[in-house]
Every structure is written in structure tokens, then in C-alpha cells.
Amino acid sequence: MARNAVKEDEISNVSSKKETLKKLLKYLKPYKLKVFIVILLLIFVMMCGLVNPYLLKNAIDIQIANSNVNGLIIIAVVLCFLNFLSMIASKKRIVIMSSITNNILLTIRNELYSHIQKLSFSFFDNRPAGKILARVMGDVNALQELFSNSITTLIPDTLSLICVTIVMFSMNYKLALSAIIILPLLFVSLFSIEKFATKRWMNYRKKRSNLNAFTHEDFSGIRVIQCFAKEKDTSETFLSLVNDMVNSFVSSVRLNDFFWPLVELSWGIGSIVVYWVGAGLITKGDISVGTLIAFTLYITMFWKPIMNISDFYNTLITNFAAAERIFEIMSIDPYIISGKSAIKMPKIKGHVEFKNVTFAYDDDDAVIHDINFKIKPGESIALVGPTGAGKTTIVNLISRFYDTTKGDIFIDNLNVKNVELYSLRSQMGIMLQDTFLFSASIKENIRYGKLNATDNEIIAAAKAVSAHDFIMKLENGYDTEVNERGSRLSVGQRQLISFARALLANPRILILDEATSNIDTYTESLVQTGINKLLNGRTSFVIAHRLSTIRDCDKIMVIDDGKICECGNHEELIQLKGKYYDLFIAQYNFLKEGA
The missing domain is CATH 3.40.50.300 (P-loop containing nucleotide triphosphate hydrolases)
Structure with missing residues (x-):
């Protein structure tokens, strides 16, 4: 497999959306109790919202019609109390859901990081480090809104939509049918947009990954760039990659922007049809004015979850590419593994x-x-x-x-x-040709060969390779912090520290x-x-x-x-x-x- 260059789009193995959704939803299983509490709170908030129009209908058709001031006061008190409880429940739901989402993202990122560490050298040979980093950080972060909305939007709004629909049909089936008559056309339009939007968002993720890989490689090799005075060339390449990413993002967003106008247009057409049908029913005496007013409130409650579900669907399309890229990496099996029948290596x-x-x-x-x-x-x-x-x-x-x-x-x-x-x-003790030091103290870099090594053991290893003298001449001796890859030390000094690290392992x-x-x-x-x-x-x-x-x-x-x-x-x-x-x-x- 040829190495994927920083400016070359990655070839993605796109899995089915059903399989990707299954993999995402499995992360909710450990939080079933908390999710259940969130759903209960959402149902309570939803029921409070459903009661509001009914109480308003009662106030208009009964209490005002009968000049019952006490009845109006009671309804007002009940409305205030219910909406206050609804506000508290809504706030509690947001706190719990935020905790669940953050824990899930932490789990996914840890699993992805741990899995990548187990992959064979051939995996890293074929990919720039920046593209791997883009999946661990950017793609995982993109799932935050997806998980949050799956609980706070999809489930409650689906339940709300069902409940509102039942209430509307129980009030007047003719008005209910006139409210939903536009839905089939809306769904066909949304699915058509989704078919093209998914490909565009995947392309955006690839362009973003290219930019991340180039930036990582550019800064890692900044000394070479400055030595050859190539700052202008790399800046031009950077700008080109930024433009590619921006263009792919704009292309994706333009298509996604059709979601809201379509939903709002459908809402408007549905409301016009309801008013037109409702006016005829009032003229015939089939419904009261209070019923029509309550129904118009239910129309809003009917279309609001549709808009929220459409927004979730939009979020799903936007971030599905990130999920697919994450699970694509996690589906790669390490080429070098311990077999099922592998035995523990005795002392060599x-x-x-x-x-x-x-x-x-x-x-x-x-x-x-x-x-x-x-x-x-x-x-x-x-x-x-x-x-x-x-x-x-x-x-x-x-x-x-x-x-x-x-x-x-x-x-x-x-x-x-x-x-x-x-x-x-x-x-085994291995000192590779490419000397690598971590952003830590010299002592910690040497101790990496044996994590429980004492200070005396570290000093003994350094003395064995003649590193002790130059280390003691540094400002803080063994506690001197080295920059990433040990850039503040000479190449020879870095090799000596790496050599001491290998010695300490006593291989x-x-x-x-x-x-x-x-x-x-x-x-x-x-x-x-x-x-x-x-x-x-x-x-x-x-x-x-x-x-x-x-x-x-x-x-x-x-x-x-x-x-x-x-x-x-x-x-x-x-x-x-x-x-x-x-x-x-x-x-x-x-x-x-x-x-």
C-alpha cells in the first residue's frame, strides 16, 4: 500500500449507516439509567407543554364564557406552577445529558487511541501522523452534538410528535389531516438532499484531514523549511489546502441549508390549510373559536418537533462522516498480534x-x-x-x-x-536510528526504559554511557526539561540519553x-x-x-x-x-x- 501523502485525499471504506448507528448507540448502554431519567424529564416537560393549550381552551370556552374569575386564577396558577417545574426539569436534563455525552466522547477517544497504539508499523508507515491525529481529535469532537441530540431531540420529539398527533385527531380529524397533508412531500425532499449531502461532508472531512496533516508535518520540519527558505512555498500550499477545505465546507453547507427552508415552507403551507379548513368548520358551527385557537397552538407543537428532528437529521448527515472515519480505523485489525494460543515468553x-x-x-x-x-x-x-x-x-x-x-x-x-x-x-532494549525524546525532564526520559527505576539507577545508566557529565552541566541537571524530540539538546546528547534509557531497561x-x-x-x-x-x-x-x-x-x-x-x-x-x-x-x- 502506497503511503497516503498529506495533500492526497484518503480512500475511505464507507460502511452502511445502519451499522454505524448500531456502533454509536452501543456507547449509550452503560448510561441506560441516566438516559431513562433524562427521557422521563423530557416527557414531563413535553406533557407540561401539551397541557398548556388545553388549559387555554378551557379558559376561553368555559371560564371566560361563564365570567368565572376564580376559575381563571386557578388556571393561571396551575400554568405558572407547571411551567416552573418544566423549567427546572429541563435544566436538570441538560446537565445530565451533558455529562453522558462527555463521558461517551472520552470513552470513544480512549478506545480509538488505545486501538491505534496496537496497530502495526505498516499502519503508520502508510499514513501521515497529522491524519491520524485528525481522527482522534477532530472527528471524535464532531460526535458531541450527535450524541446529545440523539437523546434530547430524537426520542422526546418523536414522542411529542406522536402525542400531539393523537391529541389533534381526537379534537378534529379534518383539521389534523389538513395539518399533515404536506408531510410526504417534505420527507421525499429531505431524503433526496441527504443522498448528496453525505458525500459532500465526507469530502470535507478528507480536506480537513489533509490540512491537519500538512500543518503537523510543516511544523515538525520547520528547521528544514527555514534552512531552505521555503516559508513562502509552504504558506502557498497551506493556503491552497485551506481553500480546498473551505470550498468543500461551503459546498456541504449550501446543500444542508435547504433543510430549514423546506421545513418552514411546509409549516407555513400546513398552517394556511388548517386556517382555511378551520374557518369553514367555524362557519358551519362544527367547532368553537377556542378549539381553533387551541388547535393552532397544537400546530406549532406539531411542527416544532418536526423541525427539531429535521435539525437532528441534518446533524446526523453533517457528522456521520466523522463517525464512519472513526469506526473505519477501529475496524482495522493489528497485523502483528499475540495469537490465541500464544505463550508468555520465559526469561530470555x-x-x-x-x-x-x-x-x-x-x-x-x-x-x-x-x-x-x-x-x-x-x-x-x-x-x-x-x-x-x-x-x-x-x-x-x-x-x-x-x-x-x-x-x-x-x-x-x-x-x-x-x-x-x-x-x-x-x-528487549532497542535504541532506534531515529532518536526520540519526550517533552519531559531528562530524568523522566531515561526512566522510560524502566518506569520504577530509582534516581541512583538512572544516574548509573547515564554514567555508563558518559552522559552524566554533560547532564550535570545543564541548568537543572537531571530535572532539565527538554523540548519536543529533545530539540534543545545536540544530536549526540539526545543519542546518549536514548542510549542510557536502553541500558536502564536491562534487556x-x-x-x-x-x-x-x-x-x-x-x-x-x-x-x-x-x-x-x-x-x-x-x-x-x-x-x-x-x-x-x-x-x-x-x-x-x-x-x-x-x-x-x-x-x-x-x-x-x-x-x-x-x-x-x-x-x-x-x-x-x-x-x-x-x-
């Missing part, structure tokens, strides 16, 4: 074996071909060779960040596919991917002593372009074009006078010329 001794291992990323050509080797516990193995030869791929397969395309990998005679991932990776298998590539020669000599102590007694894999750092390794494997072309210790490979010899002599001559 360090025996590693590759049997006929071939690996390719997605549908690309194989990166490594038919790799075979056996490593004894405690041996240190160096992987050398040109860039892109497959060295990093080999160590990624040991940690099972990817699964082999062909062949098997065994650790202590256990196939890595048959053991629990956590029990495997928790016993059974240690993987160093270009661990000393950005350390100066003087620091490298200091670190080498710590590395040798660390490698003693544990299996280790070291990827290095500086051949001087791996001369003492037990085995050196030369990787070229995805294959092991040479294997032996330093002296053996020098005597062989093959590719390793050529690399060593080339580096030696380069350093000699530089000197």
Missing part, C-alpha cells in the same frame, strides 16, 4: 535463529532474501553494509515489529509468532541501530567502555557504519542486497579480503586523508 537466554527468512514491505520487492543464521546466548553481532541493504529490517523482525514473508525466527527455540508480544518486547537482547553515529570521536571512546560492559552476558545486535565501533563483536555479518554475503569476526573478514575488507580500507583511507 539469548539464543536467536533465522530460518530461511524473506521479508517484503506490503507488495514491494523483498528487502531481505533467505536469511539464515544462529546466534548463541551472550554473543554480540554486528550488521554492516550499504544503506538500504536490509540491516534495520533484520533487527525489526527480531522484535516482531513486522512478520516474516517467508521463514521463521526463533528465540530460545520458540517461534516469535507463538509468544505474547509484551513478554517478548519487554525483554536480555539489546539492539543498537546506529547507536554512536552522531557521537564525536572523543565521546565515542568513552561510550565504548560502557557499551562493552553492557554487551557482556547478553545477546546484542549492533548496526554501525563506523567499523571502529564493532571490531570487538563476536560476529560481523556483511549485508548486501538483502543477503548475508560474509560472516566472521574482524580478523577473519580482513583476511578474507572481501566486501568488509573494502569497507574497512575505504574508511581507514578516508580518515587518514581527513587527518
